[in-house]
Amino acid sequence: MDKKIFNGKRLKNARLFRGLTLTELAENTGISKQSLSLYENEKNTPEHERVRALATSLNFPYDFFFQMDAWETVTDVTYFRSLASATKMDRTAQSIKLEYVAKIYEVLMNYIDFPALNLPEVSFDGSDDEFDNKKIEETQKQIESIALKLREFWGIGDAPIKNLQFLLEKNGVIITGFDTLEDKIDAFSQRTIVGNGDIYFIAVALGQRPEGRIRFDMAHELGHILLHPWSENLELITKEEFKAREKQANMFASAFLLPKSSFSKDVQAYPTDLKYYQFLKKKWKVSIQAMAYRSNQLGIISDNQFQYMMRQISKNGWRTKEPDDVPYSLNENIFQGALDLLIEEKVLNPASIMRTLKQYGITLYRTDIEKLLHLREGTLFIEESKPQIIQLKRPYDEDGGNK
Structure with a gap:
């Protein structure tokens, strides 16, 4: 029988998963910061009661801290939208959570034939120099070509998605x-290497964000997946380089969601009329601000016209909330479909799904797994079966009875 050994790396992982510093965890548990650091670096082993206190404070199962990972998830880099306003701890917590999503995906691959990654090969060498107009123009042309190539590759024409x-x-x-x-x-988006293949994940923030913004966020992250390198540390690039990549991803999102040929025909009827943009929003499912940006990008409206329209948008209070905005609800995703299929086909049930994940070192409470995978609440709920201690009397034989 394998001996239970405390895994300090998992303590650090759980702490970062919850977005806590050593100081914050020390305050929550009454365990000194120095002791916690020794535990995480496996230079000391906590007593049983302290492990229980840590498990309770971090809301992780006790067994989690005594497991080894079945495999290491190889993640190169994570591209975050709104990187400037997010702290390193915010980014680390979300990155670790997405790694758990990747681990669960790898387990489910043993049972589910997921769609294969289907992206065209593209070549992009866009300039990071925001002051070189000639290079910016060439970058825009490359991005327009890549967005069109992807639409053709996926066979979706130039209609709204x-x-x-x-x-x-x-x-x-x-x-x-x-x-x-x-x-x-x-x-944010992240790449995980599984075997000889790559898997890309896009995570969008839920809450009150409108449909147009969420769709643009997805397309923006798709831009990073297609255009940018996935083998470097983003902490080491300059702010100017990161800003340039964000701008390029925005260019791609605009070109992909609002294709040049069809969107130009639509918008040219009333290119400076905000009421008309409000009408087009229902068709293209993109924000008024993004459509105005795209019109300027395509040369349909001048810089002065665009700036005037943005002033009007600000005056109307549309910067934060536009007309016809509705909170976007992420549809049931591929994880929900996969688990529903496994349960409906009686391949696995919620209890066996949780046991299988635990065998691979993924020991989390079901509520965390449901949130990570964006599942319906209760998808992995396990009903406790009560032991049967009474039975029905067997019916008498035809020639039996009370004799």
Whole structure:
């Protein structure tokens, strides 16, 4: 029988998962910061009661701290939207959570034939120099070409995209949602290496964000997936380089969601009329501000016209809330479909799903798993079966009875 050994790396993992510093965890548990550091670095082992206190404070199962990972999830880099306003702890917590999503995906791959990643090969060498107009123009041309190539590759023509989440999942890009702080992280994307293949995950912030903004966030992250390198530490690039990549991802999102040929025809009728943009919003499912930006990008309206329109948008209070905005609700994603299929086909049930995940070192409470995978509440709820201690009397034989 394997001996239980405390895993300090898992303590650190759980702490970061909850977005806590050593100081905060010390205050929550009454265990000194120095002791916690020794535990995390496996230079000391906590007593049983302290492990219980840590498990309770962090809301992790006790057994979690005594497991080894079945495999290491290899993650190169995570692209965060709104990176400037998010702290390093905010980003680390969300990155770790997405790694757990990747681990669960790898387990489910043993049972489910998920759509394969289906992206075209593209070449992009856009300039990071925001002051070189010639290079910026060339970058824009490259991005327009890549967005058009992707639409052709996926066979979706130049019409508005009705269900972007389904389109991405159909082509092997995994979508999930997290409850994140509204003003810090809009969305983020991450690559995980499984065997010889890559899996890309996009996580969008849930809450009160409108449909147009969430769709743009998804397309923005898709831009990072296609355009930018996934083998470098983003902490080491300059702010100017990161700003340039964000701008390029925005360019891609605009070009992909609002294709040049069809959107230009639509908007040219009344290119400076905000009421008309409000009408187009229902068709293209993109914000008025994004459409105005795209019109300026395509040269349909001048810089002065665009600036005037943005002033009007601000005056109307539309910067934060536009007309016809409705909170976006992420559709049931590919994880919900996978688990429903396993349960309906009686391959696994909620109890065996949780046991299987535990065998692979994924020992989390079901509520955390449901949030990580953006599942319906109660999907993994396990009903306790009561032991049967009474039985019905067997019926008498025809020639039996009380004799």
